Amino acid sequence: MNFKILYAEGDGIGKDIVPPTVEIIKEAVKRVEDASIEFERIELGLEALDKYGDRFPRQAQDMLMSYRYLLKGPIETPVGEGERSVNVRIRLLLDLYANIRPVRYESYMQSPLKDPNGVDLVIIRENTDDIYRGIEWPYDSDEASRLRSIMKDQFNIDISSDSGVGIKSISRRATERIARFAIEYALKNNRRSITIMHKGNIMKYTEGFFREVVYNLYKREYADKIYLENEQPQDSSRRILINDRIADNMLQQIIINPRSYDIILAPNLNGDYVSDAAGALIGNIALLGSANIGDDAAMFEAVHGTAPKYAGQHLANPTGIINAGVMMLEHLGLSNAALLIRRALAEMYNRKIVTRDVARYMNVNPVSTDEFCSSIIDYIKDSGNDAR
Numbered sequence: 001m002n003f004k005i006l007y008a009e010g011d012g013i014g015k016d017i018v019p020p021t022v023e024i025i026k027e028a029v030k031r032v033e034d035a036s037i038e039f040e041r042i043e044l045g046l047e048a049l050d051k052y053g054d055r056f057p058r059q060a061q062d063m064l065m066s067y068r069y070l071l072k073g074p075i076e077t078p079v080g081e082g083e084r085s086v087n088v089r090i091r092l093l094l095d096l097y098a099n100i101r102p103v104r105y106e107s108y109m110q111s112p113l114k115d116p117n118g119v120d121l122v123i124i125r126e127n128t129d130d131i132y133r134g135i136e137w138p139y140d141s142d143e144a145s146r147l148r149s150i151m152k153d154q155f156n157i158d159i160s161s162d163s164g165v166g167i168k169s170i171s172r173r174a175t176e177r178i179a180r181f182a183i184e185y186a187l188k189n190n191r192r193s194i195t196i197m198h199k200g201n202i203m204k205y206t207e208g209f210f211r212e213v214v215y216n217l218y219k220r221e222y223a224d225k226i227y228l229e230n231e232q233p234q235d236s237s238r239r240i241l242i243n244d245r246i247a248d249n250m251l252q253q254i255i256i257n258p259r260s261y262d263i264i265l266a267p268n269l270n271g272d273y274v275s276d277a278a279g280a281l282i283g284n285i286a287l288l289g290s291a292n293i294g295d296d297a298a299m300f301e302a303v304h305g306t307a308p309k310y311a312g313q314h315l316a317n318p319t320g321i322i323n324a325g326v327m328m329l330e331h332l333g334l335s336n337a338a339l340l341i342r343r344a345l346a347e348m349y350n351r352k353i354v355t356r357d358v359a360r361y362m363n364v365n366p367v368s369t370d371e372f373c374s375s376i377i378d379y380i381k382d383s384g385n386d387a388r
Contacts, residue, residue: 097128175209286320
């Protein structure tokens with residue numbers, strides 16, 4: 001097998017963490033897989049804006065449509081300006097409707113919880129619907145003025161003239177496919193429950209609709225594989241519990257009682273909120289990777305942002321993007337390489353070969369980004385033959 005993958009360094013610390021991660025992935029595949037993997041770089045973010053006048057230029061779009069797979073560094077999204085997120089544009093271009101963010105506590109992490117052992121959550125977030133689609137206009141735009149007029153003239157709803165407006169849309173089609181994705185993921189990975197996170201008590205016909213559609217689909221298509229919270233079937237150990245929580249309560253629950261939850265299924269915006277909140281449970285979102293999956297395309301990235309003040313200093317922790325690379329390898333079926341990199345990461349933390357953000361908790365001297373990645377590659381070279 002020969003895999004061809006695009007990678008983008010992105011902005012800020014992306015240029016420090018992505019290139020060595022690419023080398024780690026290539027080395028692991030070479031050592032333990034009967035396959036090869038080739039990477040080609042594309043320009044996204046600030047470097048593309050400087051060169052082409054667009055953070056997501058046509059050249060990059062064409063390459064993505066051809067290659068369909070991307071390992072991406074963090075990309076800056078301007079706040080309060082009209083330019084849309086490159087992440088969102090990529091998700092919509094490739095129809096990457098499922099975002100997966102595993103959050104699992106490991107012994108080397110510094111969690112704010114008194115007892116983080118057993119924290120093992122997976123956030124599955126619908127990626128293409130909701131207010132995140134970017135259907136919104138500034139208060140002083142012609143579009144906002146026309147929409148306010150329509151609301152007044154046709155529905156007798158007053159929206160003040162100094163209000164920006166946005167449209168929140170949640171469709172049956174998008175909800176059903178993320179619901180199927182979540183339960184198939186649960187069945188494949190032996191997960192025990194799916195909790196629907198929504199604000200349906202207030203947004204009844206969007207987030208309430210999301211909840212309704214998920215329940216109805218599971219009852220209709222997976223009746224022999226699920227049970228509901230108010231049911232106690234005799235064979236519950238072989239079925240997946242389906243329940244739901246109001247969004248604000250869900251954010252409280254994962255702090256107070258995180259071990260009671262397994263998969264959290266959420267619409268786009270709620271999924272973004274709960275992903276970072278869950279990441280905080282293990283103490284450092286820099287350690288987390290995420291996957292954006294479609295039917296025939298995927299993008300893999302770290303959860304953290306660009307951290308521009310550390311750019312070029314080679315201080316950043318690359319664990320998040322490395323874990324994203326591990327998720328990519330698992331998605332491609334290269335499980336031996338994925339496992340080898342997981343072992344290498346764990347060994348670095350066990351040996352206390354860590355970057356500055358973790359070293360201060362371990363009370364050890366930190367290593368640079370490049371030294372951390374070089375140590376992983378050395379471990380892969382030494383252990384690769386034993387990992388087959």
